[in-house]
Amino acid sequence: MNTYDLSPSNLGYFVFSASDLDAWKDFSLNIVGMGLSEQQSDEQLSLRIDNQAQRFIFEKSSHDDLAAVGWQFDTEQELEQLVEHIKGENVEITLADAALCENRCVEKIYTCLDPNGVRHELYFGPAIAPLHQPFSSPVLVGNFIAGALGAGHFVAVTQDLPATKNFYLNVLCLRLSDYIRAELGPGGPVLDTTFLHTKTGRHHSAAMAAMPFPKKLHHFMVQSDNMNDVGMAYERCKKAGLPIVMELGHHPNDQMFSFYVQTPGGFVLEFGWGGIVIDEKDWNVRSYSQLSDWGHQQPAN
Ligand SMILES: [Fe+2]
Structure with a gap:
Protein backbone atom coordinates (compact mmCIF):
# COMPACT_ATOMS: atom_id res chain seq x y z
CA MET A 1 0.00 0.00 0.00
CA GLY A 125 -13.33 4.24 18.17
CA PRO A 126 -13.79 7.55 20.02
CA ALA A 127 -16.69 7.89 22.47
CA ILE A 128 -19.48 10.23 21.42
CA ALA A 129 -21.33 12.34 23.99
CA PRO A 130 -25.03 11.54 24.52
CA LEU A 131 -27.49 13.24 22.18
CA HIS A 132 -29.11 15.07 25.08
CA GLN A 133 -25.75 16.68 25.92
CA PRO A 134 -24.99 18.61 22.71
CA PHE A 135 -21.93 20.81 22.82
CA SER A 136 -22.67 24.47 23.32
CA SER A 137 -20.73 27.38 24.73
CA PRO A 138 -22.26 30.52 26.24
CA VAL A 139 -19.41 32.65 24.85
CA LEU A 140 -19.46 31.51 21.19
CA VAL A 141 -21.80 32.69 18.45
CA GLY A 142 -20.73 29.90 16.08
CA ASN A 143 -19.36 26.40 16.53
CA PHE A 144 -15.89 24.96 16.58
CA ILE A 145 -14.88 23.24 13.36
CA ALA A 146 -13.96 19.74 14.54
CA GLY A 147 -15.84 16.52 13.68
CA ALA A 148 -14.15 14.64 10.84
CA LEU A 149 -11.51 17.39 10.52
CA GLY A 150 -10.28 16.73 14.07
CA ALA A 151 -9.63 18.97 17.04
CA GLY A 152 -7.35 21.55 15.41
CA HIS A 153 -3.66 21.85 14.60
CA PHE A 154 -0.34 22.35 16.35
CA VAL A 155 3.14 23.56 15.48
CA ALA A 156 5.88 21.35 16.91
CA VAL A 157 9.18 22.86 18.00
CA THR A 158 12.23 20.81 17.09
CA GLN A 159 15.99 21.17 17.12
CA ASP A 160 16.27 18.38 14.53
CA LEU A 161 14.06 19.33 11.60
CA PRO A 162 15.16 16.53 9.18
CA ALA A 163 14.47 13.76 11.74
CA THR A 164 11.15 15.33 12.72
CA LYS A 165 10.02 15.74 9.11
CA ASN A 166 11.00 12.14 8.42
CA PHE A 167 8.96 10.93 11.40
CA TYR A 168 5.80 12.84 10.51
CA LEU A 169 6.00 12.17 6.75
CA ASN A 170 7.43 8.65 6.52
CA VAL A 171 6.54 7.05 9.88
CA LEU A 172 3.18 8.65 10.70
CA CYS A 173 2.43 9.03 6.98
CA LEU A 174 1.00 12.54 7.16
CA ARG A 175 0.71 14.34 3.81
CA LEU A 176 2.70 17.38 2.72
CA SER A 177 0.61 20.58 2.48
CA ASP A 178 3.17 23.33 1.86
CA TYR A 179 6.08 25.32 3.26
CA ILE A 180 6.60 28.81 4.62
CA ARG A 181 10.16 30.09 4.72
CA ALA A 182 10.00 33.57 6.17
CA GLU A 183 12.35 36.01 7.84
CA LEU A 184 11.55 36.55 11.50
CA GLY A 185 11.56 40.33 11.31
CA PRO A 186 13.57 42.38 8.77
CA GLY A 187 16.99 40.78 8.30
CA GLY A 188 16.23 38.19 10.97
CA PRO A 189 16.78 34.43 10.78
CA VAL A 190 14.61 32.48 8.34
CA LEU A 191 11.95 30.32 9.95
CA ASP A 192 11.50 27.16 7.86
CA THR A 193 8.08 25.67 8.58
CA THR A 194 6.62 22.51 7.02
CA PHE A 195 2.84 21.96 7.07
CA LEU A 196 1.21 18.51 6.96
CA HIS A 197 -2.35 17.24 6.65
CA THR A 198 -4.30 14.05 7.21
CA LYS A 199 -6.84 12.14 5.13
CA THR A 200 -9.81 14.41 5.87
CA GLY A 201 -7.85 17.45 4.69
CA ARG A 202 -7.77 20.21 7.32
CA HIS A 203 -5.03 22.35 5.72
CA HIS A 204 -2.61 21.25 8.41
CA SER A 205 -3.01 19.15 11.52
CA ALA A 206 0.69 19.39 12.31
CA ALA A 207 3.46 21.77 11.33
CA MET A 208 7.06 21.86 12.47
CA ALA A 209 9.94 24.31 12.65
CA ALA A 210 13.31 24.63 14.31
CA MET A 211 12.95 27.67 16.53
CA PRO A 212 14.26 28.97 19.82
CA PHE A 213 11.27 28.17 22.03
CA PRO A 214 11.44 26.29 25.35
CA LYS A 215 8.45 23.98 24.75
CA LYS A 216 7.69 21.00 22.50
CA LEU A 217 5.00 23.00 20.74
CA HIS A 218 4.78 26.65 19.80
CA HIS A 219 0.99 26.78 19.57
CA PHE A 220 -2.17 24.80 19.06
CA MET A 221 -5.18 26.09 17.12
CA VAL A 222 -8.95 25.87 17.41
CA GLN A 223 -11.19 27.16 14.65
CA SER A 224 -14.69 28.62 14.74
CA ASP A 225 -17.10 28.60 11.80
CA ASN A 226 -18.08 32.21 12.59
CA MET A 227 -15.65 35.07 11.94
CA ASN A 228 -17.16 37.08 14.78
CA ASP A 229 -15.89 34.52 17.28
CA VAL A 230 -12.30 35.51 16.44
CA GLY A 231 -12.97 39.15 17.22
CA MET A 232 -15.03 38.35 20.30
CA ALA A 233 -12.38 35.93 21.65
CA TYR A 234 -9.77 38.64 21.00
CA GLU A 235 -11.83 41.10 23.04
CA ARG A 236 -12.23 38.58 25.88
CA CYS A 237 -8.45 38.14 25.97
CA LYS A 238 -7.83 41.90 26.03
CA LYS A 239 -10.45 42.41 28.75
CA ALA A 240 -8.88 39.64 30.86
CA GLY A 241 -5.43 41.21 30.43
CA LEU A 242 -3.99 38.13 28.70
CA PRO A 243 -0.77 38.60 26.69
CA ILE A 244 -1.50 38.80 22.96
CA VAL A 245 1.43 37.14 21.15
CA MET A 246 0.36 38.01 17.59
CA GLU A 247 -2.38 40.48 16.69
CA LEU A 248 -5.23 39.74 14.25
CA GLY A 249 -3.94 38.70 10.83
CA HIS A 250 -4.22 36.33 7.86
CA HIS A 251 -1.97 33.44 6.81
CA PRO A 252 -1.27 32.97 3.07
CA ASN A 253 -1.22 29.16 3.03
CA ASP A 254 -4.20 27.96 5.10
CA GLN A 255 -6.09 31.27 4.64
CA MET A 256 -6.67 31.44 8.39
CA PHE A 257 -7.84 34.71 9.95
CA SER A 258 -6.63 34.52 13.53
CA PHE A 259 -4.83 35.91 16.53
CA TYR A 260 -2.46 34.33 19.04
CA VAL A 261 -2.64 34.54 22.82
CA GLN A 262 -0.38 33.13 25.52
CA THR A 263 -2.01 30.28 27.45
CA PRO A 264 -1.61 29.36 31.12
CA GLY A 265 0.94 26.77 29.92
CA GLY A 266 3.38 29.35 28.51
CA PHE A 267 2.83 28.16 24.96
CA VAL A 268 0.37 29.81 22.60
CA LEU A 269 -3.21 29.37 21.36
CA GLU A 270 -4.21 30.44 17.85
CA PHE A 271 -7.92 31.21 17.61
CA GLY A 272 -8.97 31.15 13.97
CA TRP A 273 -11.63 31.24 11.29
CA GLY A 274 -11.60 30.50 7.56
CA GLY A 275 -8.90 27.83 7.33
CA ILE A 276 -9.21 25.81 4.13
CA VAL A 277 -9.74 22.08 3.62
CA ILE A 278 -7.43 20.45 1.07
CA ASP A 279 -8.99 18.71 -1.92
CA GLU A 280 -6.35 16.18 -2.99
CA LYS A 281 -7.55 16.22 -6.61
CA ASP A 282 -6.26 19.71 -7.28
CA TRP A 283 -3.72 20.33 -4.56
CA ASN A 284 -0.27 21.61 -5.51
CA VAL A 285 2.43 21.92 -2.86
CA ARG A 286 3.67 25.50 -2.71
CA SER A 287 6.31 27.44 -0.85
CA TYR A 288 5.49 30.82 0.69
CA SER A 289 7.92 33.56 1.68
CA GLN A 290 5.84 35.26 4.36
CA LEU A 291 4.03 34.00 7.45
CA SER A 292 1.16 36.45 7.06
CA ASP A 293 -0.51 38.44 4.27
CA TRP A 294 -1.26 41.19 6.76
CA GLY A 295 -1.35 41.61 10.53
CA HIS A 296 -0.11 39.06 13.07
CA GLN A 297 2.30 41.69 14.40
CA GLN A 298 3.80 41.21 17.82
CA PRO A 299 2.30 43.90 20.03
CA ALA A 300 4.69 46.64 21.08
CA ASN A 301 4.84 46.75 24.88
FE1 LIG B 1 -1.35 27.85 13.49
Whole structure:
Protein backbone atom coordinates (compact mmCIF):
# COMPACT_ATOMS: atom_id res chain seq x y z
CA MET A 1 0.00 0.00 0.00
CA ASN A 2 1.20 3.50 -0.86
CA THR A 3 2.23 5.32 2.33
CA TYR A 4 -0.03 8.17 1.18
CA ASP A 5 -3.06 5.96 1.83
CA LEU A 6 -1.89 5.06 5.34
CA SER A 7 -2.48 8.58 6.69
CA PRO A 8 -4.55 8.96 9.86
CA SER A 9 -8.06 10.31 9.40
CA ASN A 10 -7.50 13.33 11.63
CA LEU A 11 -5.83 14.72 14.75
CA GLY A 12 -8.51 13.71 17.23
CA TYR A 13 -7.26 14.94 20.59
CA PHE A 14 -4.51 16.78 22.45
CA VAL A 15 -2.95 15.88 25.81
CA PHE A 16 -1.09 18.57 27.73
CA SER A 17 0.96 18.49 30.93
CA ALA A 18 -0.38 21.31 33.10
CA SER A 19 0.78 22.78 36.40
CA ASP A 20 -2.38 24.82 37.03
CA LEU A 21 -5.61 23.03 36.10
CA ASP A 22 -7.78 25.82 37.56
CA ALA A 23 -6.14 28.40 35.30
CA TRP A 24 -6.65 26.15 32.27
CA LYS A 25 -10.29 25.58 33.22
CA ASP A 26 -10.97 29.30 33.41
CA PHE A 27 -9.08 30.00 30.18
CA SER A 28 -10.63 27.13 28.22
CA LEU A 29 -14.24 27.68 29.28
CA ASN A 30 -14.50 31.44 29.66
CA ILE A 31 -11.98 32.75 27.11
CA VAL A 32 -11.83 30.06 24.39
CA GLY A 33 -15.37 28.69 24.71
CA MET A 34 -14.66 24.98 25.22
CA GLY A 35 -16.93 22.82 27.39
CA LEU A 36 -16.38 20.30 30.18
CA SER A 37 -16.33 16.60 29.39
CA GLU A 38 -18.06 14.15 31.69
CA GLN A 39 -14.74 12.69 32.92
CA GLN A 40 -13.06 15.00 35.48
CA SER A 41 -10.73 14.50 38.45
CA ASP A 42 -8.28 16.42 40.62
CA GLU A 43 -5.56 15.12 38.34
CA GLN A 44 -7.20 15.76 34.98
CA LEU A 45 -9.25 18.40 33.18
CA SER A 46 -11.05 17.08 30.10
CA LEU A 47 -12.75 19.30 27.55
CA ARG A 48 -15.06 19.08 24.55
CA ILE A 49 -15.48 21.26 21.49
CA ASP A 50 -18.01 19.11 19.60
CA ASN A 51 -19.96 15.89 20.05
CA GLN A 52 -16.84 13.79 20.65
CA ALA A 53 -16.65 13.01 24.38
CA GLN A 54 -13.14 14.41 24.85
CA ARG A 55 -10.87 16.55 22.70
CA PHE A 56 -8.46 18.34 25.09
CA ILE A 57 -6.95 16.60 28.13
CA PHE A 58 -4.88 18.45 30.73
CA GLU A 59 -2.90 16.18 33.06
CA LYS A 60 -1.72 17.61 36.39
CA SER A 61 2.05 17.93 36.26
CA SER A 62 5.00 19.92 37.56
CA HIS A 63 5.56 21.38 34.09
CA ASP A 64 3.59 22.73 31.13
CA ASP A 65 3.97 21.30 27.66
CA LEU A 66 2.48 19.11 24.97
CA ALA A 67 2.40 15.52 26.27
CA ALA A 68 0.68 13.65 23.46
CA VAL A 69 -1.44 13.95 20.34
CA GLY A 70 -4.13 11.44 19.37
CA TRP A 71 -4.39 10.42 15.72
CA GLN A 72 -7.78 9.01 14.80
CA PHE A 73 -8.42 6.18 12.35
CA ASP A 74 -11.88 5.44 10.98
CA THR A 75 -11.53 1.67 11.37
CA GLU A 76 -9.42 -0.80 13.35
CA GLN A 77 -8.10 -2.16 10.05
CA GLU A 78 -6.73 1.25 9.04
CA LEU A 79 -5.12 1.62 12.46
CA GLU A 80 -3.47 -1.81 12.22
CA GLN A 81 -2.17 -1.06 8.70
CA LEU A 82 -0.27 2.01 9.88
CA VAL A 83 1.01 0.15 12.97
CA GLU A 84 2.45 -2.55 10.67
CA HIS A 85 4.09 0.14 8.57
CA ILE A 86 5.60 1.82 11.65
CA LYS A 87 7.04 -1.50 12.87
CA GLY A 88 8.69 -1.82 9.46
CA GLU A 89 10.31 1.58 9.98
CA ASN A 90 12.02 0.23 13.13
CA VAL A 91 10.16 2.59 15.42
CA GLU A 92 9.04 1.12 18.74
CA ILE A 93 5.26 1.07 18.98
CA THR A 94 3.27 -0.36 21.90
CA LEU A 95 -0.31 -1.47 22.40
CA ALA A 96 -1.75 0.60 25.28
CA ASP A 97 -3.57 -0.97 28.21
CA ALA A 98 -7.29 -0.72 28.94
CA ALA A 99 -6.75 2.03 31.52
CA LEU A 100 -5.30 4.42 28.92
CA CYS A 101 -8.12 3.61 26.47
CA GLU A 102 -10.67 4.34 29.19
CA ASN A 103 -8.93 7.56 30.11
CA ARG A 104 -8.82 8.71 26.49
CA CYS A 105 -12.42 7.52 25.82
CA VAL A 106 -11.44 5.38 22.81
CA GLU A 107 -11.46 1.66 21.93
CA LYS A 108 -7.81 0.88 21.17
CA ILE A 109 -4.53 2.80 21.22
CA TYR A 110 -0.96 2.23 20.09
CA THR A 111 1.70 4.65 21.33
CA CYS A 112 5.09 5.70 19.98
CA LEU A 113 7.49 8.59 20.57
CA ASP A 114 8.71 11.12 18.03
CA PRO A 115 12.30 12.48 17.94
CA ASN A 116 11.25 15.39 20.20
CA GLY A 117 9.73 13.24 22.94
CA VAL A 118 6.09 13.90 22.05
CA ARG A 119 3.96 10.77 22.46
CA HIS A 120 1.75 9.86 19.52
CA GLU A 121 -1.40 7.92 20.40
CA LEU A 122 -2.85 6.15 17.35
CA TYR A 123 -6.43 5.11 18.01
CA PHE A 124 -9.83 4.21 16.69
CA GLY A 125 -13.33 4.24 18.17
CA PRO A 126 -13.79 7.55 20.02
CA ALA A 127 -16.69 7.89 22.47
CA ILE A 128 -19.48 10.23 21.42
CA ALA A 129 -21.33 12.34 23.99
CA PRO A 130 -25.03 11.54 24.52
CA LEU A 131 -27.49 13.24 22.18
CA HIS A 132 -29.11 15.07 25.08
CA GLN A 133 -25.75 16.68 25.92
CA PRO A 134 -24.99 18.61 22.71
CA PHE A 135 -21.93 20.81 22.82
CA SER A 136 -22.67 24.47 23.32
CA SER A 137 -20.73 27.38 24.73
CA PRO A 138 -22.26 30.52 26.24
CA VAL A 139 -19.41 32.65 24.85
CA LEU A 140 -19.46 31.51 21.19
CA VAL A 141 -21.80 32.69 18.45
CA GLY A 142 -20.73 29.90 16.08
CA ASN A 143 -19.36 26.40 16.53
CA PHE A 144 -15.89 24.96 16.58
CA ILE A 145 -14.88 23.24 13.36
CA ALA A 146 -13.96 19.74 14.54
CA GLY A 147 -15.84 16.52 13.68
CA ALA A 148 -14.15 14.64 10.84
CA LEU A 149 -11.51 17.39 10.52
CA GLY A 150 -10.28 16.73 14.07
CA ALA A 151 -9.63 18.97 17.04
CA GLY A 152 -7.35 21.55 15.41
CA HIS A 153 -3.66 21.85 14.60
CA PHE A 154 -0.34 22.35 16.35
CA VAL A 155 3.14 23.56 15.48
CA ALA A 156 5.88 21.35 16.91
CA VAL A 157 9.18 22.86 18.00
CA THR A 158 12.23 20.81 17.09
CA GLN A 159 15.99 21.17 17.12
CA ASP A 160 16.27 18.38 14.53
CA LEU A 161 14.06 19.33 11.60
CA PRO A 162 15.16 16.53 9.18
CA ALA A 163 14.47 13.76 11.74
CA THR A 164 11.15 15.33 12.72
CA LYS A 165 10.02 15.74 9.11
CA ASN A 166 11.00 12.14 8.42
CA PHE A 167 8.96 10.93 11.40
CA TYR A 168 5.80 12.84 10.51
CA LEU A 169 6.00 12.17 6.75
CA ASN A 170 7.43 8.65 6.52
CA VAL A 171 6.54 7.05 9.88
CA LEU A 172 3.18 8.65 10.70
CA CYS A 173 2.43 9.03 6.98
CA LEU A 174 1.00 12.54 7.16
CA ARG A 175 0.71 14.34 3.81
CA LEU A 176 2.70 17.38 2.72
CA SER A 177 0.61 20.58 2.48
CA ASP A 178 3.17 23.33 1.86
CA TYR A 179 6.08 25.32 3.26
CA ILE A 180 6.60 28.81 4.62
CA ARG A 181 10.16 30.09 4.72
CA ALA A 182 10.00 33.57 6.17
CA GLU A 183 12.35 36.01 7.84
CA LEU A 184 11.55 36.55 11.50
CA GLY A 185 11.56 40.33 11.31
CA PRO A 186 13.57 42.38 8.77
CA GLY A 187 16.99 40.78 8.30
CA GLY A 188 16.23 38.19 10.97
CA PRO A 189 16.78 34.43 10.78
CA VAL A 190 14.61 32.48 8.34
CA LEU A 191 11.95 30.32 9.95
CA ASP A 192 11.50 27.16 7.86
CA THR A 193 8.08 25.67 8.58
CA THR A 194 6.62 22.51 7.02
CA PHE A 195 2.84 21.96 7.07
CA LEU A 196 1.21 18.51 6.96
CA HIS A 197 -2.35 17.24 6.65
CA THR A 198 -4.30 14.05 7.21
CA LYS A 199 -6.84 12.14 5.13
CA THR A 200 -9.81 14.41 5.87
CA GLY A 201 -7.85 17.45 4.69
CA ARG A 202 -7.77 20.21 7.32
CA HIS A 203 -5.03 22.35 5.72
CA HIS A 204 -2.61 21.25 8.41
CA SER A 205 -3.01 19.15 11.52
CA ALA A 206 0.69 19.39 12.31
CA ALA A 207 3.46 21.77 11.33
CA MET A 208 7.06 21.86 12.47
CA ALA A 209 9.94 24.31 12.65
CA ALA A 210 13.31 24.63 14.31
CA MET A 211 12.95 27.67 16.53
CA PRO A 212 14.26 28.97 19.82
CA PHE A 213 11.27 28.17 22.03
CA PRO A 214 11.44 26.29 25.35
CA LYS A 215 8.45 23.98 24.75
CA LYS A 216 7.69 21.00 22.50
CA LEU A 217 5.00 23.00 20.74
CA HIS A 218 4.78 26.65 19.80
CA HIS A 219 0.99 26.78 19.57
CA PHE A 220 -2.17 24.80 19.06
CA MET A 221 -5.18 26.09 17.12
CA VAL A 222 -8.95 25.87 17.41
CA GLN A 223 -11.19 27.16 14.65
CA SER A 224 -14.69 28.62 14.74
CA ASP A 225 -17.10 28.60 11.80
CA ASN A 226 -18.08 32.21 12.59
CA MET A 227 -15.65 35.07 11.94
CA ASN A 228 -17.16 37.08 14.78
CA ASP A 229 -15.89 34.52 17.28
CA VAL A 230 -12.30 35.51 16.44
CA GLY A 231 -12.97 39.15 17.22
CA MET A 232 -15.03 38.35 20.30
CA ALA A 233 -12.38 35.93 21.65
CA TYR A 234 -9.77 38.64 21.00
CA GLU A 235 -11.83 41.10 23.04
CA ARG A 236 -12.23 38.58 25.88
CA CYS A 237 -8.45 38.14 25.97
CA LYS A 238 -7.83 41.90 26.03
CA LYS A 239 -10.45 42.41 28.75
CA ALA A 240 -8.88 39.64 30.86
CA GLY A 241 -5.43 41.21 30.43
CA LEU A 242 -3.99 38.13 28.70
CA PRO A 243 -0.77 38.60 26.69
CA ILE A 244 -1.50 38.80 22.96
CA VAL A 245 1.43 37.14 21.15
CA MET A 246 0.36 38.01 17.59
CA GLU A 247 -2.38 40.48 16.69
CA LEU A 248 -5.23 39.74 14.25
CA GLY A 249 -3.94 38.70 10.83
CA HIS A 250 -4.22 36.33 7.86
CA HIS A 251 -1.97 33.44 6.81
CA PRO A 252 -1.27 32.97 3.07
CA ASN A 253 -1.22 29.16 3.03
CA ASP A 254 -4.20 27.96 5.10
CA GLN A 255 -6.09 31.27 4.64
CA MET A 256 -6.67 31.44 8.39
CA PHE A 257 -7.84 34.71 9.95
CA SER A 258 -6.63 34.52 13.53
CA PHE A 259 -4.83 35.91 16.53
CA TYR A 260 -2.46 34.33 19.04
CA VAL A 261 -2.64 34.54 22.82
CA GLN A 262 -0.38 33.13 25.52
CA THR A 263 -2.01 30.28 27.45
CA PRO A 264 -1.61 29.36 31.12
CA GLY A 265 0.94 26.77 29.92
CA GLY A 266 3.38 29.35 28.51
CA PHE A 267 2.83 28.16 24.96
CA VAL A 268 0.37 29.81 22.60
CA LEU A 269 -3.21 29.37 21.36
CA GLU A 270 -4.21 30.44 17.85
CA PHE A 271 -7.92 31.21 17.61
CA GLY A 272 -8.97 31.15 13.97
CA TRP A 273 -11.63 31.24 11.29
CA GLY A 274 -11.60 30.50 7.56
CA GLY A 275 -8.90 27.83 7.33
CA ILE A 276 -9.21 25.81 4.13
CA VAL A 277 -9.74 22.08 3.62
CA ILE A 278 -7.43 20.45 1.07
CA ASP A 279 -8.99 18.71 -1.92
CA GLU A 280 -6.35 16.18 -2.99
CA LYS A 281 -7.55 16.22 -6.61
CA ASP A 282 -6.26 19.71 -7.28
CA TRP A 283 -3.72 20.33 -4.56
CA ASN A 284 -0.27 21.61 -5.51
CA VAL A 285 2.43 21.92 -2.86
CA ARG A 286 3.67 25.50 -2.71
CA SER A 287 6.31 27.44 -0.85
CA TYR A 288 5.49 30.82 0.69
CA SER A 289 7.92 33.56 1.68
CA GLN A 290 5.84 35.26 4.36
CA LEU A 291 4.03 34.00 7.45
CA SER A 292 1.16 36.45 7.06
CA ASP A 293 -0.51 38.44 4.27
CA TRP A 294 -1.26 41.19 6.76
CA GLY A 295 -1.35 41.61 10.53
CA HIS A 296 -0.11 39.06 13.07
CA GLN A 297 2.30 41.69 14.40
CA GLN A 298 3.80 41.21 17.82
CA PRO A 299 2.30 43.90 20.03
CA ALA A 300 4.69 46.64 21.08
CA ASN A 301 4.84 46.75 24.88
FE1 LIG B 1 -1.35 27.85 13.49
